[in-house]
Amino acid sequence: MAAHWRSIFTLNFRPSDLHGAIMDNKFSFIKSKLEAIKPEKSKKRYYDTQISELVLIVHPSGKKKFTVRKKQSGKEYNVSLGEFPTMTIANARKQAIEELNTINQGVNPNAKRKQSELELITLNQVLADYFKHKPLAPKTVISYQSLIDNYFDDWKSKPLLSLQEEDIKTIHRKASANSKSQADGAMRVLRALFNFASFEYRDIDNNAIFKSNPVKVLSHLRSWNKVDRKTSRIKQSDFKGWFNAIRETRKEAALFRNNFTIGVCDFLEICLLTGLRKQELLNLTWDRVDFKERSFYIDKTKNGDPLELPLSSYTYSILKRRKAVISNSTFVFDADNELGQIREPKKVIKAISEKSEINFTLHDLRRTFTSIAESLNIGTYTLKRLTNHKTKRDDVTAGYTVLTPEELREPAQRIEDKFLILAGIKESDSTLNANLIDTISNMDSDKKRKLLFALLNSNDDEQVSNN
Numbered sequence: 436m437a438a439h440w441r442s443i444f445t446l447n448f449r450p451s452d453l454h455g456a457i458m459d460n461k462f463s464f465i466k467s468k469l470e471a472i473k474p475e476k477s478k479k480r481y482y483d484t485q486i487s488e489l490v491l492i493v494h495p496s497g498k499k500k501f502t503v504r505k506k507q508s509g510k511e512y513n514v515s516l517g518e519f520p521t522m523t524i525a526n527a528r529k530q531a532i533e534e535l536n537t538i539n540q541g542v543n544p545n546a547k548r549k550q551s552e553l554e555l556i557t558l559n560q561v562l563a564d565y566f567k568h569k570p571l572a573p574k575t576v577i578s579y580q581s582l583i584d585n586y587f588d589d590w591k592s593k594p595l596l597s598l599q600e601e602d603i604k605t606i607h608r609k610a611s612a613n614s615k616s617q618a619d620g621a622m623r624v625l626r627a628l629f630n631f632a633s634f635e636y637r638d639i640d641n642n643a644i645f646k647s648n649p650v651k652v653l654s655h656l657r658s659w660n661k662v663d664r665k666t667s668r669i670k671q672s673d674f675k676g677w678f679n680a681i682r683e684t685r686k687e688a689a690l691f692r693n694n695f696t697i698g699v700c701d702f703l704e705i706c707l708l709t710g711l712r713k714q715e716l717l718n719l720t721w722d723r724v725d726f727k728e729r730s731f732y733i734d735k736t737k738n739g740d741p742l743e744l745p746l747s748s749y750t751y752s753i754l755k756r757r758k759a760v761i762s763n764s765t766f767v768f769d770a771d772n773e774l775g776q777i778r779e780p781k782k783v784i785k786a787i788s789e790k791s792e793i794n795f796t797l798h799d800l801r802r803t804f805t806s807i808a809e810s811l812n813i814g815t816y817t818l819k820r821l822t823n824h825k826t827k828r829d830d831v832t833a834g835y836t837v838l839t840p841e842e843l844r845e846p847a848q849r850i851e852d853k854f855l856i857l858a859g860i861k862e863s864d865s866t867l868n869a870n871l872i873d874t875i876s877n878m879d880s881d882k883k884r885k886l887l888f889a890l891l892n893s894n895d896d897e898q899v900s901n902n
Contacts, residue, residue, distance in 0.1 A: 553636045
């Protein structure tokens with residue numbers, strides 16, 4: 436009789452009936468049974484009777500994933516193994532045994548797995564994450580990428596952790612043979628990446644994966660190159676030739692309606708007279724220029740601090756002229772390109788250098804501005820604000836010194852006047868007084884009386900108009 440019912444059950448059995456036939460979700464895993472399981476509205480677990488900690492999780496979407504679930508020493512471990520049927524039952528059981536052995540040794544398999552993954556993270560991936568999380572200027576990103584490409588090209592696809600102290604010493608020594616400054620720059624970027632990685636990549640217990648920075652070996656060995664800081668600038672005796680070359684270049688460009696060259700000439704003069712950085716000035720837009728208040732505002736600076744400065748007389752006249760000619764442009768220093776602004780003035784700078792026989796860089800102009808300001812005894816905090824240099828955090832006085840454009844106007848004008856006087860564009864007060872005295876001394880008494888009378892009347896008329 437029992438054999439009769441078994442034969443009937445066998446003949447009428449369909450795989451779809453397996454789902455209801457599985458008792459308590461515990462059975463010996465076989466391929467046909469796992470394939471026959473249908474997803475339900477909520478996630479459901481099935482347990483292997485051969486390895487009780489091996490679990491198949493069936494998601495409402497139909498995905499079936501092997502995991503290991505084990506409680507030990509008050510902790511519950513859930514270790515993902517793989518997806519069925521890509522992972523076979525045999526492989527799932529084999530890996531489950533390995534993970535259980537790891538747990539029995541007091542090691543968290545998930546932590547071990549995450550650590551193994553992070554230990555394999557490449558130099559390229561760390562650099563990409565660094566760029567993603569750091570607010571770097573486009574120029575800085577290009578510079579960092581170039582240094583990595585040039586000096587760590589063989590390491591970009593390798594784990595960052597594979598770079599050891601001996602490798603650092605070798606790479607730095609070879610790079611220094613070509614360029615000491617480039618070698619140091621490349622190592623500073625790498626040092627920044629290791630510092631970033633030490634905080635960015637942690638295991639599940641928040642322990643650092645990158646526990647040391649191998650670039651520190653250069654400091655230990657005192658191997659950093661002693662690269663002298665650049666001190667080049669335009670000498671006072673060259674100011675006249677420099678300004679004349681710019682004026683001649685601008686005049687020639689105007690004949691051919693070369694607005695790009697005219698724009699670069701204007702840009703260079705303002706660079707020298709304000710000490711501003713290249714991108715701070717080239718990115719200036721007209722909505723940041725206030726002609727009524729004679730000031731302008733730069734919101735994107737190298738150090739991240741916005742800057743509001745006064746417009747000194749000569750600078751004001753340059754911008755007024757440009758506004759009258761290019762009133763429809765967004766950028767002050769516009770250009771006929773896809774960006775609508777001047778991006779790289781190197782060719783015009785080279786032409787002016789050849790015409791004036793004065794070699795200079797844009798940073799030379801900034802150094803020249805700072806040097807002239809210092810010669811005029813401009814206050815330290817005032818100069819720092821004009822050049823937008825950050826003060827140290829422990830400088831309490833700097834934190835209380837807040838200078839407005841009006842308070843910066845007088846020192847800014849003094850600096851501009853000094854440049855223009857040395858360039859022969861403007862007469863100094865002493866020269867003007869000497870010329871006036873010389874002219875009056877050569878007058879007869881009658882002419883002196885007439886001049887004095889005219890000056891007094893002029894002063895009276897001015898007072899009446901003011902009232």
